[in-house]
Amino acid sequence: MAQQTVRPAPGAAKMPPASGGGRRNGSRPRRAPRPRTVLVTAVAWLIAAVFLLPYAQMVITALRPAGELRDATYLPGEFAWSNFIDVWRESHLGDNLRVTLLVAGGSTLLVLLVAIPAAYYTARVRFRGRKLFLLLVLVTQMFQPTSLLVGLYREFYQLGMLNSVWTLVLCNAAFNLAFAIWILTAYFxxxxEELEEAAMIDGLSRGRALLRVTLPLAMPGVVTAVIFTFIAAWNEFVMGLTLSTVPESQPLTVGINSFIGNYTVQWNYLFAASVIAIVPVVVLFAFIERHVVSGLTAGSVK
Incomplete structure (x- = not known):
C-alpha cells in the first residue's frame, strides 16, 4: 500500500523544532544592556556609596576596640561588640533615648493637634486678614531658636520648668508649628470643597467630613509635617543643652556630646551611641516610606 502524506491543515500552528538550540517556553533572548543604562547604573551606585560610606565608617568605628582607635587600618583586627553594651551601661544613654522619644513624639502630636484645625480653617474660610496671618506664619520661620534662648531660659526658670520633658515638647512644637500650618493649608x-459638601448632604457633620473625607486625601501633607517635625525635634541640640542641665533629663543629642571631653574623645562610644540614635529614625521611615513616596508624587498624574 502506498503511504499517504498527512498535510497540516491551513492555519494550523507549526510545532517548534525539537533541537536543543531553540528557545525554551517561548522566552525572548536576553539582550545586552545598553551603554547608557550601564553608565546610569554605575553612577547611581557611586552616588549611593558616597552617601553610605560615612555610615559604614560610623558602624566600623563603633565596633573598633579602644586599643585600635589610632590604627591606620580601615577594618579593626577584631570587632568589639561589647562597646554597645558598655555605652548603654556606663552612661545615661537609655534615659537620653527615652527623653528624645518623648520629646519628638510629643512635639509631633501637639503640632498635628494644633496645625490640622488651624490649616483647615485657613483653607476653607476666607476671613479678614487671612493673607496677613499666612504671612506672619511664614515670617516666624525666619527666627532662629538660638536668638530666643535667653528669654526662654528666664521664662522657664521662673516657672520652675527647667529639666522637664514638657519644656522641650512645648519649645520644639512652637518652632515647628508654623511650617506644619503652612504646608497643610496648601494641601487642604x-x-x-464639593467633596465635603457631598459628605455633609449624606449626613456627616463638618468635623466628621474632615476626618473621613478631607484628612485622608491630605495624608501626604500630614506625613510631610510629621517627618519634618519629628526629625527636627529628634536632632535638636541647643535648646536641650540650655534647658536641661541634669544628665538624666537631657535629650539624646546632648547625651552623645558627653563622650567628647576636654582632652580626649571616646570615639568608639561616641559612634556606638550614634548608631543607636539613628535606629528609631530608620524604623520610622520604614513604616511611612509608602506615604512619603505618595507625597512626593502627589499631583504628578491627573
Whole structure:
C-alpha cells in the first residue's frame, strides 16, 4: 500500500523544532544592556556609596576596640561588640533615648493637634486678614531658636520648668508649628470643597467630613509635617543643652556630646551611641516610606 502524506491543515500552528538550540517556553533572548543604562547604573551606585560610606565608617568605628582607635587600618583586627553594651551601661544613654522619644513624639502630636484645625480653617474660610496671618506664619520661620534662648531660659526658670520633658515638647512644637500650618493649608486648599459638601448632604457633620473625607486625601501633607517635625525635634541640640542641665533629663543629642571631653574623645562610644540614635529614625521611615513616596508624587498624574 502506498503511504499517504498527512498535510497540516491551513492555519494550523507549526510545532517548534525539537533541537536543543531553540528557545525554551517561548522566552525572548536576553539582550545586552545598553551603554547608557550601564553608565546610569554605575553612577547611581557611586552616588549611593558616597552617601553610605560615612555610615559604614560610623558602624566600623563603633565596633573598633579602644586599643585600635589610632590604627591606620580601615577594618579593626577584631570587632568589639561589647562597646554597645558598655555605652548603654556606663552612661545615661537609655534615659537620653527615652527623653528624645518623648520629646519628638510629643512635639509631633501637639503640632498635628494644633496645625490640622488651624490649616483647615485657613483653607476653607476666607476671613479678614487671612493673607496677613499666612504671612506672619511664614515670617516666624525666619527666627532662629538660638536668638530666643535667653528669654526662654528666664521664662522657664521662673516657672520652675527647667529639666522637664514638657519644656522641650512645648519649645520644639512652637518652632515647628508654623511650617506644619503652612504646608497643610496648601494641601487642604487643593482638595475640592464639593467633596465635603457631598459628605455633609449624606449626613456627616463638618468635623466628621474632615476626618473621613478631607484628612485622608491630605495624608501626604500630614506625613510631610510629621517627618519634618519629628526629625527636627529628634536632632535638636541647643535648646536641650540650655534647658536641661541634669544628665538624666537631657535629650539624646546632648547625651552623645558627653563622650567628647576636654582632652580626649571616646570615639568608639561616641559612634556606638550614634548608631543607636539613628535606629528609631530608620524604623520610622520604614513604616511611612509608602506615604512619603505618595507625597512626593502627589499631583504628578491627573
Amino acid at each position: 486648599s487643593a482638595i475640592p
